[in-house]
Amino acid sequence: MAVDTNTSVQGSGPSASLMNAVNPKKTTSTDSTKADQDKFMTLLLTQLKNQDPMNPLDNAQITSQLAQLQTVTGVNKLNATLESLKGDYKASASLAATNMINRGVLVPGSALQLASGKSIFGLDMGTGADQVQVEIKDGSGKAIHVIEMKNVSAGTVPLVWDGTLADGKKAPDGAYRIAVTATVGGKVLKDAAALTFGTVASVSTGAAGVKLNVPNVGTLTMDDIKQVL
Template structure:
């Protein structure tokens, strides 16, 4: 059975009444809430019913359709609120996890190798296993001072250390060096082989850009940048 009602009189047209119904002059915060959206929809629906043409009233299908729209909008807003809550929880968890890494050594993508007291730490990341892995350590002038070859290396992150002994038998002076790596698989150059640089997490920063780990030897890193914690 169709729902009917007599039109509202008193100088206000149906069009104006509808505009008044959806006019949001109240609190901005409340208009963004799920409750405010529900109230807005219900006010609009009731206003439509009050101002409908008695000769051409809204049928039940139209009312049901608008109620379904209300449920859809309400569901979407609740989902958005849930997502925002999960994002905040994730950010708090990431910040706490990052703080626990302060004073810990980490490996991240990079070719720099800091030698101190005749020793240095670095790493290699392999996308696939390789038959042979060649590691070349170069000085500031770009000259290879030490070469090391490893056999049958599995995929993954491989932390390595250098004792500072150069190929000419002397000890490398402290300072910054670089690492170049290459792998062979089945007689062909392997892909997905990259050097990793070592650093110690000094502090953690949080802000609009998310949680950042401050590593003096590398720079600012995200948690996703960390390949391994040592």
């Protein structure tokens, strides 16, 4: 028996009702606002139809209710605008964060890693200082090197250390700590802090927002970044 290969099957695709059930129409903020307006007008008309003929609503009452409608409508539109801006901000923050991958950053912390005779760290100066002393300490807490600085301005100050000690010898590669003391007129400042260096390895997003993952430092936010190197 021959088979007609030109015969097509009609109605083999999903029906419109099925597609609508699977993909229901999303309610937009405009639809929600219009629905609120319709409800309000229905209630107002019902109130007018059933008002006491001997004590009808005056113009002031009607005007007041219409003003309430405008207020509700305005609030709904404002909320919709804020939600839209919130979404745009999250997308922008995510894009900015991904651009940080493989970039070196200075963030709050006192850790210093000396590798191949090289290390990067920094200072976060809330105010300027006459004198700044930076102590580099070993694992036992002993200061093995001291850096003296004068007339340091407020802001972020990136620094490097090649491992050279006061006697000219080289410190071995490894983990060290930084301690900062800044003074003005002999008075110790409380807004001077050490900054540690790290490289952004990856970015994650979630309910808590955008996070930067920096090995040996931790999970940070964009606000934690004091300087990008």
